Amino acid sequence: MSTVGDWNEAALELDGIVASFDEGEVSVDELFVKLERATAIIETLEARLVATKARVDELAPRLSRVLESE
Amino acid sequence: MDEEVGATDEVFEVGAFYQLLTARLESAFGRRHPHWVRGEIAKVYEKGHVYVDLVDAGTTSSDTKRPVLNAHCWATPWAPLKKKLAAEGVTLTAGMIVNFYGYVDVYAPQGKIGFTIVQIDVQGLLGDVARRRAELVARLSAEGLLEANKRVSISPVPLRVGLVASPGTEGYSDFTGQLLNSGYAFEIVLVKSAVQGEAAPAQIVAAIEVLDQHLVDIICVVRGGGSKGDLAAFDDERVARAIAASATPIFTGIGHTGDESVADLAAHTRAITPTKLGEEIAAIVEDWHVRHVRAPAQRVLDAATAIVDEATEYVAERRRTMIFAVRDRLRAEQRHLASTRTSLLTHSRHLLSSSAQSLASHRALLGAYDPKRRLAQGWSIATTRDGKVVKSIDDVTVGDAVSVLVSDGSFDSTVNAKNGAP
Numbered sequence: 001m002s003t004v005g006d007w008n009e010a011a012l013e014l015d016g017i018v019a020s021f022d023e024g025e026v027s028v029d030e031l032f033v034k035l036e037r038a039t040a041i042i043e044t045l046e047a048r049l050v051a052t053k054a055r056v057d058e059l060a061p062r063l064s065r066v067l068e069s070e
Numbered sequence: 071m072d073e074e075v076g077a078t079d080e081v082f083e084v085g086a087f088y089q090l091l092t093a094r095l096e097s098a099f100g101r102r103h104p105h106w107v108r109g110e111i112a113k114v115y116e117k118g119h120v121y122v123d124l125v126d127a128g129t130t131s132s133d134t135k136r137p138v139l140n141a142h143c144w145a146t147p148w149a150p151l152k153k154k155l156a157a158e159g160v161t162l163t164a165g166m167i168v169n170f171y172g173y174v175d176v177y178a179p180q181g182k183i184g185f186t187i188v189q190i191d192v193q194g195l196l197g198d199v200a201r202r203r204a205e206l207v208a209r210l211s212a213e214g215l216l217e218a219n220k221r222v223s224i225s226p227v228p229l230r231v232g233l234v235a236s237p238g239t240e241g242y243s244d245f246t247g248q249l250l251n252s253g254y255a256f257e258i259v260l261v262k263s264a265v266q267g268e269a270a271p272a273q274i275v276a277a278i279e280v281l282d283q284h285l286v287d288i289i290c291v292v293r294g295g296g297s298k299g300d301l302a303a304f305d306d307e308r309v310a311r312a313i314a315a316s317a318t319p320i321f322t323g324i325g326h327t328g329d330e331s332v333a334d335l336a337a338h339t340r341a342i343t344p345t346k347l348g349e350e351i352a353a354i355v356e357d358w359h360v361r362h363v364r365a366p367a368q369r370v371l372d373a374a375t376a377i378v379d380e381a382t383e384y385v386a387e388r389r390r391t392m393i394f395a396v397r398d399r400l401r402a403e404q405r406h407l408a409s410t411r412t413s414l415l416t417h418s419r420h421l422l423s424s425s426a427q428s429l430a431s432h433r434a435l436l437g438a439y440d441p442k443r444r445l446a447q448g449w450s451i452a453t454t455r456d457g458k459v460v461k462s463i464d465d466v467t468v469g470d471a472v473s474v475l476v477s478d479g480s481f482d483s484t485v486n487a488k489n490g491a492p
Contacts, residue, residue: 014388015388021391021396031396031400039392053378059374063368064371066364
């Protein structure tokens with residue numbers, strides 16, 4: 001399994017997989033491979049999102065303090 | 071022509087002469103009978119009592135014959151008069167046109183005929199002060215000095231504040247209180263100065279010049295409320311010129327609402343009180359802070375939240391899409407397989423049925439060619455001794471023994487002759 005690229009690259013690849021499903025291009029033999037790849041991408045994106053959310057949650061109160069300062 | 075001198079004319083001692091002179095003057099003017107006298111102050115000197123040399127307006131000191139009235143006001147009447155003048159911002163100075171109310175007196179020890187002031191026309195003086203102020207303003211304006219400091223650009227965040235003030239005064243406290251309570255890190259560089267009295271203008275000028283070299287963002291000249299006299303230093307021409315010459319923006323907060331000094335007119339920015347001035351400077355910083363810190367912070371926070379929300383929704387949507395897409399794809403394959411299975415069964419059954427029919431047909435056809443049926447119909451089959459079926463007269467020769475098969479058995483026979491087909 002190849003590594004997942006950055007967010008935009010990963011989203012592009014994921015969109016391609018979804019499009020191939022939408023267009024009925026996926027054979028049964030390919031289905032598992034594509035599903036496995038899509039799952040890997042989604043899990044990677046979710047992990048990055050969780051990490052990003054945690055950082056945003058850490059920084060947001062600091063920004064809020066800037067906004068509340070008189 | 072020599073004046074004739076009478077031998078019997080009375081000869082006065084000096085003192086007696088002054089007594090006579092005083093009597094004559096009192097006879098002419100009345101004893102301590104006051105009169106109004108108008109003139110221009112040529113010289114003024116105060117030391118408990120105040121002494122004023124009064125001349126006719128418009129005359130010059132080079133005119134050696136111009137009349138001079140040595141007027142004076144004794145300390146007792148001068149104190150309330152001075153207070154009254156001070157309250158209106160008036161200090162007796164050379165060049166002023168004044169109306170003095172007083173009487174003639176003779177001061178023999180110095181041989182002077184003088185004028186004792188008992189009253190001063192304050193309203194007249196005020197008019198003169200106003201006129202002189204208006205002339206000063208017009209002169210400064212004509213020289214462009216009222217606009218000079220206004221053209222100096224101001225720092226967008228004026229946190230280094232030069233301050234010309236008198237520590238401990240209400241105006242100082244009001245102003246610094248606003249800055250210190252603003253929550254911003256103002257750095258106040260104070261140069262102490264008197265803010266009222268004769269020494270004030272020179273000190274204010276010196277303070278402005280010092281701060282102008284001190285790399286502060288703005289210079290604030292601050293003085294709390296008071297009488298016009300208290301604020302007179304800020305109408306001083308030297309102060310106005312120092313403000314105009316400053317390379318640093320000068321902000322003023324002088325007096326009460328309604329007071330407007332010449333310094334205010336020359337300043338870059340003028341607030342109506344020290345408190346207001348502090349508020350306005352804090353507001354400048356606050357405005358910058360909002361536009362360059364708080365608003366961007368809000369935009370960053372909003373954008374970060376939006377990006378995370380959008381990304382979260384994207385991943386969730388893609389997860390759902392993949393689940394449904396795979397499920398749909400598998401269901402489609404299941405349906406296809408089921409359909410194929412059904413089709414195969416149908417075709418198989420049909421094939422079996424048609425094969426059975428074909429077999430029966432063949433069986434019936436074969437039945438029609440069964441030799442037994444032919445034998446039963448009277449046909450027979452002849453075979454040679456070695457079992458070969460005789461199909462032609464060439465298969466036997468005369469004399470050969472042959473076996474003849476009929477429907478219910480066989481019998482042996484001998485070929486007697488061979489005859490060709492008719």
